[in-house]
Amino acid sequence: MAQGSSQPHRVAVIVDEGTNPFEVGVATELFGLPRPELGLPGPLYEVVLCTPTRAVRMNHGFFTITGTAELDAVDGADTLVVPGRPDNVVPRSADVLDAIRRTHARGARILSFCTGSFALAEAGVLDGLRATTHWMWAEAFRELHPRVRLEPDVLFVDEGRILTAAGSAAALDLGLYLVRQDHGAEIANAVSRRLVFAAHRDGGQRQFVERPVPEVPDESLGPVIAWAQERLGEPLTVADLAARAAVSPATLHRRFRTQLGTTPLTWLTGERVALACRLIERGEERLDVVAARCGLGTAANLRARLRRETGLSPSDYRRRFGPRAGEPLVS
CATH class of the missing domain: 3.40.50.880 (Class I glutamine amidotransferase (GATase) domain)
Structure with missing residues (x-):
């Protein structure tokens, strides 16, 4: 009525x-x-x-x-x-x-x-x-x-x-x-x-969108990607990635575009946000700790990046996907 x-x-x-x-x-x-x-x-x-x-x-x-x-x-x-x-x-x-x-x-x-x-x-x-x-x-x-x-x-x-x-x-x-x-x-x-x-x-x-790890058809990117994923908390730059791959930044950029459809910097930021999400899901509540461990630097940058990628603030993401009261934390 x-x-x-x-x-x-x-x-x-x-x-x-x-x-x-x-x-x-x-x-x-x-x-x-x-x-x-x-x-x-x-x-x-x-x-x-x-x-x-x-x-x-x-x-x-x-x-x-x-x-x-x-x-x-x-x-x-x-x-x-x-x-x-x-x-x-x-x-x-x-x-x-x-x-x-x-x-x-x-x-x-x-x-x-x-x-x-x-x-x-x-x-x-x-x-x-x-x-x-x-x-x-x-x-x-x-x-x-x-x-x-x-x-x-x-x-x-x-x-x-x-x-x-x-x-x-x-x-x-x-x-x-x-x-x-x-x-x-x-x-x-x-x-x-x-x-x-x-x-x-x-x-x-x-x-809610799935974010699977993209397949890398050319093995030339595989080692540098694996290397970077182990060091997301470090101050990595595109120049660091290029040096690890033993190519110029321009060549690295071209390979990322060809194989993954994105730029090295965008990929690196996405990996850091994904790591931040996992840390929050596992129960880490200190935003400065999350930001440091995933390489996003500050809590303010973490908030901005997370909202841009997921549409949620860290607190909203924690309420939605973090452990419930009484649940054991995942290590």
């Missing part, structure tokens, strides 16, 4: 072939459950699941969903939710895309969860707008939909009538954000407590 209205806000959720069950669950949990603890005269939202066929197999065939409404149910919705599915290069059905376009044309609000942004982009409603998707699919999204301004580092993007969430859990972030927009902070906080989920999470997707 929107603020100032006696009618509940109507939410339609499109469940397409191969949809991820978690995101459908998020939509029904956020918008479909009764909230008697709030003491309101009616529900916050009215939810309907709609499908392009009578029976739809969910992702990996975990189960088949039946008993849903037809796709024309979207025509009476104030908000349309489009969850994601893993086969993003397979075109959506014409009926699903048409339902999205109709919803957009009449001015209703549209949300996508995780890779549901692929469906919105395929329908053409994201052209020229900012959007996000799961970080694992960012490059594929850019290739398929170059007219969309992808922002891969954030948890969700609000473009007014169209909002896109990044990963599956980010659907909760976006949903709570909308509850706050629709009904105010007090109700949003109550819903977040019911979910046992933070009403607002700091940082973006960068903190």
